[in-house]
Amino acid sequence: MGDVSFLRPDRSSRRGARNAEGASDPLVAVMHRVARGDEDAFTSLYDAVAAPVHGLVLRVLRNPAQSEEVTQEVMVEVWRQAARYSGDRGSVRSWVLTIAHRRAVDRVRSAQSGADREDRAGRKDVVREFDEVSEVVEHRMEAEQVRRALTGLTVLQREAVTLAYYGGYTHRECADLLDVPLGTVKTRLRDGLIRLRDEMGVSA
Amino acid sequence: MSVVTPSGRNEADHLDTLTGAYALDALDDVERVRVERHLRECAECRAEVTSFAETTARLAAGVAVPPPVSVRDAVLAEVGRTRQLSPASGPSHRRGGPAVAARWLAGAAALLLAVGVGLGTAAWQWRDEARQAQQAASGLQDVLAAPDRQVVDVEFPQGRGTVVAAGQDVALVTQDVPGPGEDLAYQMWFVAEGDIRSAGLLEPTGGGQWWAEASGLRSGDAVAVSVEPAGGSTQPTTDPVMVAPIPG
Numbered sequence: 001m002g003d004v005s006f007l008r009p010d011r012s013s014r015r016g017a018r019n020a021e022g023a024s025d026p027l028v029a030v031m032h033r034v035a036r037g038d039e040d041a042f043t044s045l046y047d048a049v050a051a052p053v054h055g056l057v058l059r060v061l062r063n064p065a066q067s068e069e070v071t072q073e074v075m076v077e078v079w080r081q082a083a084r085y086s087g088d089r090g091s092v093r094s095w096v097l098t099i100a101h102r103r104a105v106d107r108v109r110s111a112q113s114g115a116d117r118e119d120r121a122g123r124k125d126v127v128r129e130f131d132e133v134s135e136v137v138e139h140r141m142e143a144e145q146v147r148r149a150l151t152g153l154t155v156l157q158r159e160a161v162t163l164a165y166y167g168g169y170t171h172r173e174c175a176d177l178l179d180v181p182l183g184t185v186k187t188r189l190r191d192g193l194i195r196l197r198d199e200m201g202v203s204a
Numbered sequence: 205m206s207v208v209t210p211s212g213r214n215e216a217d218h219l220d221t222l223t224g225a226y227a228l229d230a231l232d233d234v235e236r237v238r239v240e241r242h243l244r245e246c247a248e249c250r251a252e253v254t255s256f257a258e259t260t261a262r263l264a265a266g267v268a269v270p271p272p273v274s275v276r277d278a279v280l281a282e283v284g285r286t287r288q289l290s291p292a293s294g295p296s297h298r299r300g301g302p303a304v305a306a307r308w309l310a311g312a313a314a315l316l317l318a319v320g321v322g323l324g325t326a327a328w329q330w331r332d333e334a335r336q337a338q339q340a341a342s343g344l345q346d347v348l349a350a351p352d353r354q355v356v357d358v359e360f361p362q363g364r365g366t367v368v369a370a371g372q373d374v375a376l377v378t379q380d381v382p383g384p385g386e387d388l389a390y391q392m393w394f395v396a397e398g399d400i401r402s403a404g405l406l407e408p409t410g411g412g413q414w415w416a417e418a419s420g421l422r423s424g425d426a427v428a429v430s431v432e433p434a435g436g437s438t439q440p441t442t443d444p445v446m447v448a449p450i451p452g
Binding site for chain 1: 221222223224225227228229230231232254255256257258259260261262263264265266267268269270271272274275276278279280282283284286287288289290291361362382
């Protein structure tokens with residue numbers, strides 16, 4: 001398993017790939033093996049992406065038991081759909097995390113009883129909560145980078161982006177919570193992401 | 205505020221302002237479908253969405269928490285008994301216009317392989333529920349009671365269902381399938397190679413159940429369901445949420 005260690009998420013190689021993530025993404029080769037049904041390759045992929053997936057799902061859902069369930073569903077889905085990954089869609093990690101976010105958000109929105117709603121209202125704290133940085137050592141650098149990049153946004157951009165991404169709120173809910181017009185939220189979500197992207201050196 | 209899109213097309217007007225909300229999964233289903241339609245035709249917006257996905261991936265890495273080992277064990281065990289989908293015809297937003305149907309067909313064909321075909325099992329129970337729910341629908345009754353009926357258990361992204369086919373007639377009943385979203389409908393299709401025919405909209409029966417019945421099934425057709433704008437489409441505009449091969 002020569003390339004397993006190459007994939008360990010604590011390698012800083014990912015930062016080197018910052019400007020050409022799709023092209024030099026070491027997970028692409030693994031993904032090709034996964035697509036051919038290679039379970040060992042899948043194990044490597046799991047170890048490389050499970051922590052961001054789970055952290056994200058946990059952030060959106062808040063409930064640990066549900067989050068474990070969704071993380072499991074997401075990873076099995078990644079296995080099922082492996083052959084559908086294509087480099088045009090960006091890096092492997094962003095593809096996986098797109099699946100994860102959508103799945104978490106679906107879960108939140110489909111299970112919305114009144115009580116859930118109340119519970120979710122409490123999630124407005126997500127805005128202030130970025131201080132709970134990742135405990136995972138290998139992601140600490142990224143957490144630091146994210147924190148810095150978020151600081152570079154305007155207050156409204158930061159609140160809108162974090163409510164939508166970490167909170168799983170729709171743009172309408174964001175507009176209600178932030179008490180601004182829907183059009184403003186749409187614009188802030190986009191220009192907020194553009195600024196984050198540029199701050200973090202993601203190629204456009 | 206400028207309304208000129210990168211590609212300068214009218215219909216797209218304000219869609220480019222939705223790329224951020226789209227990348228953050230903050231849109232409702234109607235808007236999401238519209239943006240996806242636009243993305244198939246607009247390389248610039250597509251590139252922007254891809255760059256946003258790389259950006260949000262960093263946001264996720266910033267809050268990474270390793271799942272318990274039990275999750276890893278469960279995933280690896282489940283993967284060992286989970287069949288993979290075959291490759292789709294390409295990235296879902298690469299092609300435009302009429303090619304959407306071709307992509308959809310290719311996706312449906314791939315899914316056909318992945319959907320387990322089971323006869324009977326839990327279908328009995330749902331069929332009984334369907335029978336109660338639809339006393340008035342005599343056509344459905346006929347399908348359900350036909351001696352030569354075929355019963356296929358199907359999975360939706362959420363919930364499940366049963367397709368019952370007898371000759372040209374098809375009935376579909378679901379269980380625990382959530383609504384398609386505001387201003388959207390579930391539409392049933394008959395799918396053959398190079399040919400997709402509408403089989404009408406699914407109707408709610410309450411309690412997370414949807415049903416549809418239609419006539420016109422041909423030998424070799426699969427039955428599929430997709431989410432479409434309210435009122436339905438002449439050809440599917442989104443990927444199928446369910447595909448059921450009809451044996452024999």
